[in-house]
Amino acid sequence: MENSDGSKNLIMSCEKPASDNQLIEDSNDSPIEQVRLTVPITDDPTLPCLTFRTWFLGIISCSVLAFLNQFFGYRQNPLYISSVSAQIVVLPLGRLMAATLPTKRLRVPGTTWSFSLNPGPFNLKEHVLITIFANSGSNSVYAVGIITIVKAFYHRELNPIAAMLLAQTTQMLGYGWAGLFRKFLVDSPYMWWPANLVQVSLFRALHEEEKRPKRGLSRLQFFLIVLISSFSYYIFPNYLFQSITAISFVCWIWKDSVTAQQIGSGLRGLGVGAIGLDWATVSAFLGSPLATPGFAIMNILAGYIIIVYIVIPIAYWNNWYEAKRFPIYSSHVFDEYGKRYNVSSVLNAATFSFDEQGYNDYSKINLSIFFTFAYGLSFATLAATLSHVALFHGRTIWEQTKASFGDKFEDVHTRMMKKNYDPVPQWWFYSLLLLVIGLALLTCEGFGGQLQLPYWGVLLGIGLAFIFTLPIGVITATTNQQPGLNVITELIIGYMYPGKPLANVAFKTYGYISMSQAVMFLQDFKLGHYMKIPPKSMFIVQLVGTIVASSVYFSTSWWLLTTVEYICDPSKLPEGSPWTCPGDDVFYNASIIWGVVGPQRMFGNLGLYSKMNYFFLLGILAPLPVWFLSRRFPNCKWIRLINMPILISGPGGMPPARAVNYNMWFAVGIFFNFVVYKKFKGWWARHNYILSAGLDAGVAFMAILCYFMLQIKDINGPQWWGMEIDDHCPLAGCPTAPGIKVDGCPEVR
Structure with missing residues (x-):
């Protein structure tokens, strides 16, 4: 297994550096072994991409996944349906459309533009773009949690237009950051996004013709089994x-x-x-x-x-x-x-x-002791992320900035993309970013200030997302784990604007989710990079998919919140009702901690948990010993x-x-x-x-x-x-302090 610097799997020995011949060989493909084993280095630029089949199957996949994930998200046992499901289902549908739709070109009235419903066999690039649509539908809309706690937990009214704009703007802000940082997080071969290799493998299994090994299975046969x-x-x-x-x-x-x-x-x-x-x-x-x-x-x-x-x-x-x-x-x-x-x-x-x-x-x-340390560790993780990226990747990022017009950090995939396709113009990203910032300000300042967040809070949240997108993107692109900004955003606005629960969760969503969305967009761009999809087609599909998914998530949640009586309230729901909203319950409790009571009365001088702030210092210092040892013993790759x-x-x-x-x-x-x-x-x-x-x-x-x-x-x-969806440990949640009485628990004397 290789790290972002190309180092091998975890072995407790010190090895000699790779030879010059090996480095030259890696540069002709990818320096990451898993990528070399999984991603093909071929491309056919003549394949059609944004076809009628792409739009039709893509929008349907996006809408269905968004509906199902939001529908199941309110239930006692949430079910997450990934885009892999759509990736499989659309293949026979695409091939059926290719076999049955007419091939004659249709002309758009009043223009010279024409298109065909069936431009030829259903191809790999159409399939990838449909899956990108599905990815938009499979990624939850965090802002729906705000709508849920307002209506189901706090039992207050919320303007549906404001709620809809909240869902849209929080999801779309990430495009600007994605445009700024794609040079580092997409073009760089060391940012390899491990999760994408699952879909690359499946695409190859579904599309490539391969001879079944003797006494073995083809990849498609194995997948079906x-x-x-x-x-x-x-x-x-x-x-x-x-x-x-x-x-x-x-x-x-x-x-x-x-x-x-x-x-x-x-x-x-x-x-x-x-x-x-x-x-x-x-x-x-x-x-x-x-x-x-x-x-x-x-x-x-x-x-x-x-x-x-x-x-x-x-x-x-x-x-x-x-x-x-x-x-x-x-x-x-x-x-x-x-x-x-x-x-x-x-x-x-x-x-x-x-x-x-x-x-x-x-x-x-x-708080429970586990929840207490969970917050402390989130403080440390955020600080350690900044420190780690600065120490281990700072020089690379700086050199990439200086060499942004060179090919020093290119592999075969980046060279092929630059040779065959035009990049997305930067002004596309910037124009969209400015438009969405304006809509975000309207959402929070308009509609009677129902969301409680002033304009400066929106701008501050957006600024935090900009600062953290690169370091968190580096971590995600190399480890498949994404640290979040939810806690630090709650902490900041909780100190600056205490006692306002909706302002707190709105700020958290603008600060955290726009960064998270940027990382998701960059991950999808890298998938398109591996599969040789034209970047402009990727951008358009991601944009439309985000708008469609946000609309469906919002509509589904609004429908359930206004039709299911006592939704999210187990004490009033009928026995056995699944509509208990476990994820939103955690979100609601966080709004109490950070928004209603505020961090000063939790982690500040007026609270019980002020010592948790030392975890920020722990996080800043933690990567230093590892960095020092890696410099002191450069041949010990495991460090x-x-x-x-x-x-x-x-x-x-x-x-x-x-x-x-x-x-x-x-x-x-x-x-x-x-x-x-x-x-x-x-x-x-x-x-x-x-x-x-x-x-x-x-x-x-x-x-x-x-x-x-x-x-x-x-x-x-x-x-x-x-x-019973239970491990039959009824006493595990009981207190053990003398004199504390809780129903169903023995009292300690």
Whole structure:
């Protein structure tokens, strides 16, 4: 496995540098081995791209995925349907259209322009562009969370036009940053975007003619076998035996022990020995481990062990921050008595702002020990990202800037793209950026100021996104892990504009999501780069796809929020109702912490958790020892594989991810990216990414089929203990401090 500097897999030895001949050979292809093994170095510039088939299948794919992901996102068991599903389905549809549509050219009335509904065989480039459309539909619209908490949690009105503009502008701001940084994050061969290799492998399997190996399988045959197997098996964890999604053996042995269940629960504890027999458990929160480089997996594993199995137990059982009053793992907020925090006591209903007197009369906000350290680690991760990129990639970025008109940092793919296609003019990006900034200001300042965020907050959020797009893009492009800006944006606006919950989440969305969208656009540009798609066609498809996806996400959420009675309120929903909105519940609690009460009363001088601010210093300093050792021992390639932002953020997905998700992700990732990669590299190169795509697609298809054929009709399978979506560790969420009374938990005296 190679790092962004081309270094090999994690080995505990010091090697001699590569020979000059090897460096010359790598420059003729790609310096990254996985890219050389996966991406073809051929191109046919004559293939049509933006055809009628591309537009028709692309817009439908984008709309369907956006609807399904938002629809399932409100449910107790959220389901994420990736663009891989559409990538598979549209191939036979495209070929059917090529076989049946008329080939005669149609002239647009009043113009000289004409087009054909069927310009020839359905080709690879059309398929890639349709998948880019689908990518837009499969990526959630973060701003919908704001709309949800306003209507379903705070029970306030919101102008639908303002809500629609919020969804559109937050998604489209990233185009400007993508245009600025594509030289570094797309053209550079060292920015290789590991997740794209899954789709490249699948495209090749679906389109390339290959001779089946003797006593073996073609890649397409292998994919179909995996797809059918995954599809067939998922009926068990999804419908017949849901408890196998999380199995915690420790809880089965010590049924009456709170401590044992805290240690063993894979859903509400530390997850020692917890497993899940479900691909969704493996990939739901952290993505496919098959698409994550081995060195990144080991960094995440190291951080996870240090935090979850060393720091958290020490902190909890030494009762730091009165940790024993609350669950060891929870994303909710509590009062000093161990009860769920009553937000209405500290929120002025008339002004929709913080009620200081109510707060003083009630209680400070308390967090579980896990949630406390989750915030601290997010502080450290952000600081370490800046420090790491400056130390390890700063010189490269500077040299790329100086050599922006040369070919020093080009590989064969970049040279082919420059030779065969015109680039996207920079003014396209800048014009769109200015337009969207204007609409964002209108969204927040207009409509009676319902979103509470003033103009300077919008501009500040946009500025933060600009600053962090490059360093976070470098991390994502080399490790397949993306640190977020959600916490730092909440912290900044919480200090500057406290007591305004909607201003806080709106600022977070403009600051965080425009950066995240830029990274997504750049990743799609790199996919087009690998597949030799004209850059202008990529830009147009991404733009239209974003507009369509944002509109469908908004419309679906508005429809559900206005038609499903008591949506997101489990206490009032009918028994067994799936509309519990678990992700939005976390979003709502964050709005309380950072928006209503504010960081000064949480992490400042008026709060309980001010020491968490030392994590910023920890993050800044953490990459320094690694950088020093890598300079001191330049031939020890394994030192450069220690990535401190990734290591620190090891358990950064918790919550909402659980220990069982991490356990299974590590098990699968280590097996395939170390054992299989080392011993069966030929099989790995041929089948690894196709295996990932087949598993994802099988799960998605079975989940959709089960819901629309059975669950929508309230046919929910047999009634038995294995149908509970639970690991049967009821005591894992109990407090252990004396005198704290919680329903369903033993009281400690």
